[in-house]
């Protein structure tokens with residue numbers, strides 16, 4: 001399946017993308033692709049590219065589109081499908097992605113799920129109220145709404161930490177940027193007939209049910225089709 005989750009920060013893109021990718025039969029790799037995780041991996045590994053983008057990241061500047069595509073495209077499998085988490089972020093990136101997929105013979109995105117509904121205050125409250133990420137797997141959890149698994153489950157060793165850029169100021173800046181780009185991004189996929197809007201204000205499991213409804217449910221072979 002070729003699916004992308006879009007929506008404002010805190011709407012649940014990573015949570016839903018990781019649930020979906022864990023439910024798919026990819027035992028040796030995660031089909032979830034997050035550009036944020038790919039950027040952070042370069043910085044953490046202290047590659048020459050990581051040093052360059054780390055400076056931008058620290059200054060709160062966006063990473064240039066060219067770098068984002070260079071990091072993402074090697075992971076875009078033409079045969080197996082993928083789950084994009086928080087990408088594309090604007091209509092310009094969506095157009096470049098469409099062209100790249102076509103050039104690689106990968107086929108266009110089949111589903112774009114837009115998670116929306118909660119107000120900016122609700123999203124900020126949700127993230128500051130307990131979002132943590134695993135340093136080992138990059139998975140997102142919430143101390144109250146979606147607690148990290150205990151060590152006995154052997155699913156994710158953690159440690160589970162609050163990210164340094166999950167501050168009110170940074171969240172509001174990201175929400176502002178998103179609100180400016182969102183309408184055009186949605187229009188882009190609406191025109192291609194692949195957009196589904198899901199109310200992200202409901203509990204996580206209800207949102208996940210909405211995602212399954214949009215994708216066609218695992219018992220239906222169409223669900224796995226690339």
Ligand SMILES: Nc1ncnc2c1ncn2[C@@H]1O[C@H](COP(=O)(O)OP(=O)(O)O)[C@@H](O)[C@H]1O
Pocket residue numbers: 007008009010011012013014015016086126127130131132140141142143145146200201202203204205207
């Ligand atoms: N529907 C929901 N209700 C309550 N909490 C949620 C919901 N969806 C996600 N969360 C939690 O809120 C935080 C933000 O979700 P996340 O998936 O990280 O959002 P995004 O990737 O869109 O920024 C996480 O801590 C997550 O566990």
